[in-house]
Amino acid sequence: MLIPRPATYSPAAGRRVLTAATTVHAPAEIADLLRELLSPATGLPLPDAPDAELVFGLDGAAADELGDEGYRLTVDGSGVRATAYTLDGLRWAVQALRQLLPPQICGTQPVSGVEWSLPYADITDRPRYPWRGVLIDVGRWHQPVSWLRTVVDLLALHRMNTLHLHLTEDQGWRFEVKRYPLLTEVGAWRSESPVGHENIKQADRTPHGGWYTQDELRELVAYAARRGVTIVPEIDVPGHTTAAIAAYPELGDDPAARLATGTRWGIYRTVLNCDDATVTFCKHVLDEVVDVFPAAYVHLGGDEVPPGEWAANPVARARMAQLGLTDPEDLLGWWITELADHLRGHGRRVVVWDELVKRGAPADAVIMAWRDETKVAAALEAGHDVIATPQTHLYLDHYESDQPGEPLGIGGHSPLDKVYGYDPEPAEAPDGGNRVVGVQGNLWGEYLPTVGRAAYNLLPRLSAVAEAGWGTRSDYPDFRERLDVMLRRFDALGVAYRRPEPLDQAGPDA
Ligand code: ACM
Numbered sequence: 001m002l003i004p005r006p007a008t009y010s011p012a013a014g015r016r017v018l019t020a021a022t023t024v025h026a027p028a029e030i031a032d033l034l035r036e037l038l039s040p041a042t043g044l045p046l047p048d049a050p051d052a053e054l055v056f057g058l059d060g061a062a063a064d065e066l067g068d069e070g071y072r073l074t075v076d077g078s079g080v081r082a083t084a085y086t087l088d089g090l091r092w093a094v095q096a097l098r099q100l101l102p103p104q105i106c107g108t109q110p111v112s113g114v115e116w117s118l119p120y121a122d123i124t125d126r127p128r129y130p131w132r133g134v135l136i137d138v139g140r141w142h143q144p145v146s147w148l149r150t151v152v153d154l155l156a157l158h159r160m161n162t163l164h165l166h167l168t169e170d171q172g173w174r175f176e177v178k179r180y181p182l183l184t185e186v187g188a189w190r191s192e193s194p195v196g197h198e199n200i201k202q203a204d205r206t207p208h209g210g211w212y213t214q215d216e217l218r219e220l221v222a223y224a225a226r227r228g229v230t231i232v233p234e235i236d237v238p239g240h241t242t243a244a245i246a247a248y249p250e251l252g253d254d255p256a257a258r259l260a261t262g263t264r265w266g267i268y269r270t271v272l273n274c275d276d277a278t279v280t281f282c283k284h285v286l287d288e289v290v291d292v293f294p295a296a297y298v299h300l301g302g303d304e305v306p307p308g309e310w311a312a313n314p315v316a317r318a319r320m321a322q323l324g325l326t327d328p329e330d331l332l333g334w335w336i337t338e339l340a341d342h343l344r345g346h347g348r349r350v351v352v353w354d355e356l357v358k359r360g361a362p363a364d365a366v367i368m369a370w371r372d373e374t375k376v377a378a379a380l381e382a383g384h385d386v387i388a389t390p391q392t393h394l395y396l397d398h399y400e401s402d403q404p405g406e407p408l409g410i411g412g413h414s415p416l417d418k419v420y421g422y423d424p425e426p427a428e429a430p431d432g433g434n435r436v437v438g439v440q441g442n443l444w445g446e447y448l449p450t451v452g453r454a455a456y457n458l459l460p461r462l463s464a465v466a467e468a469g470w471g472t473r474s475d476y477p478d479f480r481e482r483l484d485v486m487l488r489r490f491d492a493l494g495v496a497y498r499r500p501e502p503l504d505q506a507g508p509d510a
Contacts, residue, residue: 001099001100001482001485002096002099002100002482003099003158003463003466003467003479003482003483003486004127004158004159004466004467004469004470004472005467005470005472005473005474005478005479005482006096006123006124006125006472007124007125007126007472008123008124008125009121009122009123009125010121010122010123011119011120011121012076012119012120012121012122013120014076014077014119014120015117015118015119015120016075016076016077016079016080016117016118016120017115017116017117018038018042018044018053018101018116018117018118019044019116020044020045022044022046022052022053022054023046023047023048023049023051023052023053023054024046024047024048024049024052024053024054024055024056025048025049025050025051025052025054025055025056025057026052026054026055026056026057026090027056027057027058027087027090029087029226030056030087030090030091030094031046031048031056032226033091033094033226033227034046034054034056034094034097036226037094037095037098037105038098038101038105040107040108040109040110041104041105041106041107041108041109041110041111041114041492042105042110042111042114042116043110044116052079053079053080054079054080054097055079055080055081055082056081056082056083056090056093056094057081057082057083057090058083058084058085058086058087058090059083059084059085060085062083062084062085063085065085065124066083066084066085066089066124066126067085067089067126068085068086068088068089068130069084069086069088069089069092069126069127069130069159069161070084070085070089070092070124070125070126070127071083071084071089071090071092071093071096071123071124071125071126072084072093072122072123072124072125073093073096073097073121073122073123073125074121074122074123075097075100075118075119075120075121075122076120076122077120080097080118082094082097087228088161088228089126091156091227091228092125092159092228095156095157095158095159096123096125096159097118098157099157099485099489100118100119100121101116101117101118102114102115102116102117103485103486103488103489103491103492104488104492105489105492106157106489106490106492106493107492107493108493108494111492127159127469127470127471128469128470128471128472129424129436129437129438129439129469129470129471130161130437130438131161131162131387131437131438131439131440131469132158132159132160132161132162132438132439132440132465132466132469132470133155133160133161133162133163133164133232133387133438133439133440133441133469134151134155134160134162134163134164134396134440134441134442134443134458134462134465135164135165135166135234135389135440135441135442135443135444136148136151136163136164136165136166136443136445136454137166137169137442137443137444137445137446138165138166138167138172138174138212138445139166139167139168139169139170139171139172139173139174139236139240139243139445140169140171140172140265140444140445140446140448141172141193141208141445141448141449141450142172142174142188142208142209142210142211143445143451143454144451145212145216145219145220147451147454148163148165148220149220149223150451150455150493150495151163151458152220152223152224152227152229153227153493154458154459154462154493154495155227155229155462156227156228156229157489157493158462158463158466159466159470160229160462160465160466160469161228161229161230162229162230162231162232162438162440163224163229163230163231163232164232164234164299164440164442165231165232165233165234166234166236166299166444166445167212167233167234167235168234168235168236168240168241168243168244168301169236169240169243169262170240170241170242170243170261170262170268170270171190171193171242171243171261171262171263171264171265172187172188172189172190172208172209172210172211172243172261172262173187173188173211173243173244173247173261174188174210174211174212175211175212175217175233175235175285175288175289175292176211176212176213176214176217177284177285177288178214178288179284179285179288180247180248180281180284180285182247182248183243183244183247183248183285184211185247186243186246186247186261187243187244187246187247187261188209188210188211188243188261189207189208189209189261190207190208190209190243190260190261190262190263191205191207191260191261191263192204192205192206192207192208192263193206193208193263193449194263194264194265194446196408197408198264198265198266198446201264203263214288214291214292217231217292217293218292221292221293221294230295230296231293231295232293232295232297232298232299232351233289233292233293233295233298233299234298234299234300234301234351235282235285235286235289235298235299235300235301236299236300236301236302236303237272237282237300237301237302237335237336237339238271238272238302238305238331238332238335239267239268239270239271239301239302239303239304239305239306240268240301240303240304241270241271241272242259242261242262242268242270243261243262244272245259245270245272246259246260246261248281250275250277250278251272251273251278251281252270252271252272252273253270253271253273253309253313265410265446267304267306268306269306269308269309270309271305271306271309271310272335273309273313273315273316274310274313274315274316274319274331274334274335275315279335279338279339282339283339283342286298286339286342286343286346287346290343290346290348295348296347296348296349297348297349297350297351297366298343298348298349298350298351299350299351299352299368300336300339300340300343300350300351300352301352301353302332302335302336302352302353302355302356302359303353303354303355303370304355305329305332305355307327307328307329307331310328310331311328316328316331319331319334329359330359330360332355332356332359332360333356333359333360333361334360336350336352336356336360336361336362336365337360337362340362340364340365341362344364349364349365349366350362350364350365350366351365351366351367351368351387352365352366352367352368353367353368353370354367354368354369354370354371354375354378354379357375357378357379357382357384361382361384363383363384365384366384366385366386366387366437367379367382367384367385367386367387368386368387368389368440369386369387369388369389369390370389370390370391370395370442371390371391372390372391372392373388373390373392373393375390376388376390376424376436380435380436385435385436385437386435386436386437386438387436387437387438387439387440388422388424388436388438388439388440389439389440389441389442390422391412391442392414393414393418393419393421393422394414394419394422394439394440394441394442394465395412395414395441395442395444396414396419396441396442396443396457396458396461396462396465397409397410397412397442397443397444397445397446397447397448397457398410398411398412398413398414399411399412399413399414400414400415400416400457400461400498401413401415401501407447407453407456408447409447409457410444410446410447414461416460416461416464416500417476419441419461419464419465419468420464420467420468420473420476420479421473421476422439422464422468423468423473424436424439424468424469438469439465439468439469440465440469441458441461441462441465443457443458451496452496455495455496455497456496456497456498457498458497459490459495459496459497459498460483460486460487460490460497460498460500463479463483463486464479467479476503477503480500480503483500487499
């Protein structure tokens with residue numbers, strides 16, 4: 001009944017019951033995690049003891065068998081034993097153990113009347129892809145840190161390891177930069193927001209804003225790390241930067257123009273100018289980003305960058321001449337290369353959207369292929385590592401049903417069975433060293449102003465993304481059966497979700 005489905009799962013007859021006498025022997029981080037995740041609902045203290053019933057240990061010889069995230073978990077008459085090559089592997093064993101218990105285990109308050117028993121089983125498991133993520137867009141609507149912690153909890157529950165946090169947008173800059181305080185004092189606020197669909201062009205005449213302090217984000221990073229989840233920040237440049245330019249007009253096309261933080265959805269023509277000082281500004285921002293986020297990757301965006309301002313701007317034209325470029329769109333590659341070089345100096349590697357494939361992506365950039373499935377193949381062909389997140393299947397802001405009654409959304413149609421059916425490996429992937437390294441669902445925020453709306457779009461499609469990323473998909477009916485248990489875990493966590501249609505009403509992709 002696990003999601004994602006383990007690579008091998010051998011059930012056996014018998015059950016083990018956790019009681020007040022149950023003890024733990026594990027590395028300190030794992031013992032703490034077991035108590036953090038199992039004690040609230042059960043009320044069991046799970047103290048340490050050398051000859052414990054739950055034994056979690058590292059196995060230095062298991063690298064080949066289990067890799068960086070695999071684990072073995074055995075429940076039998078002698079107790080519960082988990083081994084892994086890494087602490088991350090043990091973290092996933094903890095989550096697997098949690099899913100073997102009744103779904104009420106996910107509750108945050110003591111639950112009475114439940115027998116905390118788990119079936120005898122032997123699991124050997126490891127994921128197919130090293131990056132299994134979700135994008136949360138806090139640029140369009142600022143969301144509370146408590147929601148981001150819930151997303152981390154949900155990711156960890158699904159043995160997903162990456163929260164891609166989209167922190168900057170035309171409509172809001174959410175990352176505190178100590179050197180440039182106006183980024184949040186000005187850029188985190190807008191005067192109003194669209195009402196209804198963007199096409200209708202009505203506004204609510206209500207200011208919206210908010211940002212995260214560096215300390216809040218550091219706490220979130222630590223909370224996620226304890227659960228095996230890495231937070232990858234995105235500072236989207238050189239497009240999607242209207243809020244930054246509203247704060248610091250010298251970053252934009254015309255420093256004398258007074259832009260306001262964006263109040264409409266859609267693609268803005270506003271982009272960063274190509275001045276040396278603007279590049280330096282961004283490097284200073286990134287210095288603070290890497291100080292807060294220890295992740296090996298920083299996402300630099302690079303999507304949807306209209307070349308109109310650059311085509312007419314004397315500084316941009318001089319830059320083109322200096323670089324020998326004839327197409328202003330190629331300035332995108334220059335921008336990203338400058339910042340990728342800087343981040344390399346910090347020991348970080350960049351992720352960028354697939355527009356960069358044709359515009360001079362640095363060779364070591366990981367490409368996030370979003371526009372459609374062909375972009376996965378194109379990025380592989382160009383020699384990059386690729387994270388597959390095609391909007392045709394994995395945009396979780398798209399409608400989950402085409403039936404009337406769905407809450408307003410941006411468009412699209414990605415029902416649960418379609419998400420579940422996504423296979424990231426294109427049929428004709430070239431066999432070089434480059435490869436698909438990950439799968440990610442993207443929850444863009446324009447039409448998700450509240451936590452409740454975000455949760456409705458995220459769940460349960462996140463469960464389908466998790467299984468695509470773990471790479472153990474079975475048939476859809478089997479998934480749906482396991483999903484019914486997952487929904488009860490969501491109930492216990494107290495998080496909203498969209499109730500999926502009964503299996504006999506699922507669409508033709510099932
Ligand atoms: C994107 O959806 N603009 C990456």
